[in-house]
Amino acid sequence: MTPWLGRSGFGEAPTIAIVRAFRRISAGVRMGQGYPRPMVRAVLFDVDFTLALPGPELGAEGYRKLGERHGLSLDSARYDVARQAAIASLQHHPELEHDDEVWVAFTERIVRGMGGDAAGAYECAVEIVAFWEQHDKFTLYDDVPRVLEELRGHGLKLGLISNGSRDLDGFVRHHALDVDCAVGSRAFGRTKPHPDIFRRALTLLEVEAEETAMVGDSYEDDIEGARALGIQAFLLDRDGRYPDEPGRLETLLALPAALGLPGY
Numbered sequence: 001m002t003p004w005l006g007r008s009g010f011g012e013a014p015t016i017a018i019v020r021a022f023r024r025i026s027a028g029v030r031m032g033q034g035y036p037r038p039m040v041r042a043v044l045f046d047v048d049f050t051l052a053l054p055g056p057e058l059g060a061e062g063y064r065k066l067g068e069r070h071g072l073s074l075d076s077a078r079y080d081v082a083r084q085a086a087i088a089s090l091q092h093h094p095e096l097e098h099d100d101e102v103w104v105a106f107t108e109r110i111v112r113g114m115g116g117d118a119a120g121a122y123e124c125a126v127e128i129v130a131f132w133e134q135h136d137k138f139t140l141y142d143d144v145p146r147v148l149e150e151l152r153g154h155g156l157k158l159g160l161i162s163n164g165s166r167d168l169d170g171f172v173r174h175h176a177l178d179v180d181c182a183v184g185s186r187a188f189g190r191t192k193p194h195p196d197i198f199r200r201a202l203t204l205l206e207v208e209a210e211e212t213a214m215v216g217d218s219y220e221d222d223i224e225g226a227r228a229l230g231i232q233a234f235l236l237d238r239d240g241r242y243p244d245e246p247g248r249l250e251t252l253l254a255l256p257a258a259l260g261l262p263g264y
């Protein structure tokens with residue numbers, strides 16, 4: 001009990017609430033964004049291109065080889081441009097409900113952008129999308145195990161929020177990820193940036209938005225989605241696509257310092 005607050009006349013419960021609020025603010029204030037923010041208690045991560053790198057089956061050569069089986073002649077040199085064009089034109093479900101066909105259409109656009117503008121493009125896309133559900137087609141980036149362990153060492157809760165069709169709990173087990181919750185859009189029903197998928201993770205972790213950080217590689221889904229709820233968000237820009245984004249991280253190794261954790 002803090003004596004001066006104990007005599008304040010607010011009664012026991014309000015006094016405890018005031019002390020807790022005071023401790024949260026005074027122990028963890030971060031002034032970097034111009035206003036006080038409580039110490040972070042939880043970190044949410046996107047999965048693809050944030051923690052996990054898709055294997056060759058889901059890259060330029062993988063598309064080309066699979067295209068051959070569907071009678072398509074795909075130019076692997078056109079993959080990057082085709083993928084960026086597909087991202088730019090990606091049509092989310094209007095209510096941000098999870099819809100497997102969105103991902104098939106996205107992938108088909110890449111296939112066609114690589115020169116596969118013929119019959120067989122849809123079936124090729126369906127087969128490629130199925131790879132995204134296979135956990136062994138992905139590897140964790142080198143910085144992931146170390147950073148997750150460091151965050152755990154500071155007592156932080158950790159969670160995943162991922163758009164996609166995979167069984168996210170199975171993915172967590174396969175890659176031995178030490179996290180407290182995993183919210184996948186197929187199981188949950190909504191995709192990022194819908195606020196409910198972020199709220200679901202906050203509820204599972206029993207934390208408030210203002211004491212949570214989100215890390216991801218998609219500006220629209222991860223960064224804008226999180227910030228809309230008051231979650232501080234860090235864009236992970238491994239490929240240097242957003243040089244002007246304030247607070248961008250080039251590697252997860254920069255995250256503990258960005259969070260203001262003691263000792264960094």
Ligand SMILES: [Mg+2]
Pocket residue numbers: 046047048049050216217218
């Ligand atoms: Mg991602």
